[in-house]
Amino acid sequence: MPDVPDVTLEGLYGQMVLDHCRNPRNNVPLDAPDVEAEEFNPFCGDRVIYQLKLDQWGRVSGASARSEGCSIIRASASMMAELSTGRTLPELQGLSDSVRGMMQGRGIGDRPAADLGDLNALQAVRQYPVRIKCALLPWTALEVGVEMFLARQG
Amino acid sequence: MTTGSSGAITPVVGPGVDVETVRTDFPVLHQMVNGKPLVYLDNASTSQKPQAVIDTLVQYYTMDNSNVHRGVHTLSQRATDHYEEARAKVRRFINAEADEEIIYVRGTTEGINLVAQTFGRQNVGEGDEIIVTAMEHHSNIVPWQILCQERGAHLKVIPITDSGELVMEEYERLLGPRTKLVSIVHQSNALGTVNPAKQITDMAHGLGVPVLVDGAQSAPHMTVDVQDLGCDFFVFSGHKLYGPTGIGVLYGRADLLNAMPPYQGGGEMIKSVTFEKTIYNDLPHKFEAGTPDIAGAIGLGTAIDYISNLGMSNIYNYERELLEYGTQRLSAIEGLQIIGTAREKAGVLSFVMEGIHPHDIGTILDTEGIAVRTGHHCAQPVMDRYEIPATARASLALYNTREEIDALVKGIDRTIEVFGRGL
Incomplete structure (x- = not known):
């Protein structure tokens, strides 16, 4: 009999993930956002729209993430929106790097590691390779949105 | 197998399939996945292989491996014999008139592309129309879109x-003087609907329009008789029919195949080549350029032997009964909706659950050792029709059991337990 490692549900659908999924934070659309990006995965219909308002010092004063799809994308988007407020865009990029690093089991790149907070609850997704893309789709929206904003600023 | 009173060997199928015996023929089924016995319900994606098919591949590569139709040496002759014997098995399996009407391809997708690129290019011009159904797999949409784009032709659907049946009055309305081909799925992979292929063909032939039937899902699960259907082309894949991947079949009526230009150029498909002129080979070789999947073809022949021995009508009846049981069990689950409830339906249970995304269902079922497909099943227009992003799909094969349906129901209950209702 082939030796297949067992995968249990422990962790993946923990209380933290289900709580964010049932009660998504910061999912109200923003008026006139400074940063905005939408990502879609046609394979499964997962969709996320991410928006940010920045204050005069370039810190996030308001964040919104609206998502459709499975529990993992919804939890990930909610956590991302919650952790966005009060950070600068480079800090958000650092956070995104850390999340990618956690999911893909690699180093966190050049930027300083960020405190992942609730996002640590998504660590279990690593054991489900096909679901990693669900967890990362909101972060792709963040990266694309921030890059587009920074490009516009020159 | 058992020895009957006459001393002849007869298959132990009787009025149905002896599923316990059948299961012993499929080694892959006997393993634990995530600590649970594997329940394989993803047969519409690909089926598992009986030991006989696996042994055929091993035997071929161990003893007979050689190129076909090329050498005078013994191994080449042996390989060629087996390869052509398999073609004859395919011919008998779908009741084609002649072996030369059986073209080996990589699978259903390549079969359809072949027809689009040869028959299609030859016969479809500006303003012409090709008719498909709203329940096609992408492989019976995109090749025609490419052709239509190239030729300025139109795809009609x-x-x-709501139950997943074709609106035949609309079909009748769509058929017209500009229709150059009707290309329809025999059995929908996403809904399970079995379409009235014979009626569709008769109606098209009334206007002299040829018909292609995509049999990827039907050929493994029901008796197919291309002469009775009357279709002009029929395509199916080996890997969904308990055979190897990488091999499939395009059946075409000889007169149409003869009139069609070749698909790919190369070895095997020629009679003679000079830099000035090439004379193409006869059927079926004209459409089989290059060294084919010889082992795959021979393995497909063994797969056909295997299911023919069980009897296609036995298999159909067995799976039909299992589908009814599954439909009944799943329908009883609160908050679960079966997508595709056609009267004529085969072993597909596509479903959605209130507030729980199919991917979450699929992941939780996997932890219970249950393999289902989740997603759009390469049929996005079907998903759009029902305004859903995806479904979870359990698809049946001759080795599935009622106990496995029970395990599926238990897995779905577990999903509800994890997520709660109306998340």
Whole structure:
């Protein structure tokens, strides 16, 4: 009999993930956002729209993430929106790097590691390779949105 | 197998399939996945292989491996014999008139592309129309879109009802003087609907329009008789029919195949080549350029032997009964909706659950050792029709059991337990 490692549900659908999924934070659309990006995965219909308002010092004063799809994308988007407020865009990029690093089991790149907070609850997704893309789709929206904003600023 | 009173060997199928015996023929089924016995319900994606098919591949590569139709040496002759014997098995399996009407391809997708690129290019011009259904797999949409784009032709789509049946009055309306081909799925992979292929063909032939039937899902699960259907082309894949991957079949009526230009150029498909002129080979070799999947073809022949021995009508009846049981069990689950409830339906249970995304269902079922497909099943227009992003799909094969349906129901209950209702 082939030796297949067992995968249990422990962790993946923990209380933290289900709580964010049932009660998504910061999912109200923003008026006139400074940063905005939408990502879609046609394979499964997962969709996320991410928006940010920045204050005069370039810190996030308001964040919104609206998502459709499975529990993992919804939890990930909610956590991302919650952790966005009060950070600068480079800090958000650092956070995104850390999340990618956690999911893909690699180093966190050049930027300083960020405190992942609730996002640590998504660590279990690593054991489900096909679901990693669900967890990362909101972060792709963040990266694309921030890059587009920074490009516009020159 | 058992020895009957006459001393002849007869298959132990009787009125149905002896599923316990059948299961012993499929080694892959006997393993634990995530600590649970594997329940393989993803047969519409690909089926598992009986030991006989696996042994055929091993035997071929161990003893007979050689190129076909090329050498005078013994191994080449042996390989060629087996390869052509398999073609004859395919011919008998779908009741084609002649072996030369059986073209080996990589699978259903390549079969359809072949027809689009040869028959299609030859016969479809500006303003012409090709008819498909709203429940096609992408492989029976995109090749025609490419052709239509190239030729300025139009793709017409027969709509479906809420239960997943074709609206035949609409089909009748769509058929017209500009229709150059009707290309329809025999059995929908996403809904399970079995379409009235014979009626569709008769109606098209009334206007002299040829018909292609995509049999990827039907050929493994029901008796197919291309002469009775009357279709002009029929395509299916080996890997969904308990055979190897990488091999499939295009059946075409000889007169149409003869009139069609070749698909790919190369070895095997020629009679003679000079830099000035090439004379193409006869059927079926004209459409089989290059060294084919010899082992795959021979393995497909063994797979056909295997299911023919069980009897296609036995298999159909067995799976039909299992489908009814599954439909009944799943329908009883609160908050679960089966997508595709056609009267004529084969072993597909596509479903959605209130507030729980199919991917979450699939992941939780996997932890219970249950393999289902989740997603759009390469049929995005079907998903759009029902305004859903995806479904979870359990698809049946001759080795599935009622106990496995029970395990599926238990897995779904576990999903509800994890997520709660109306998340």
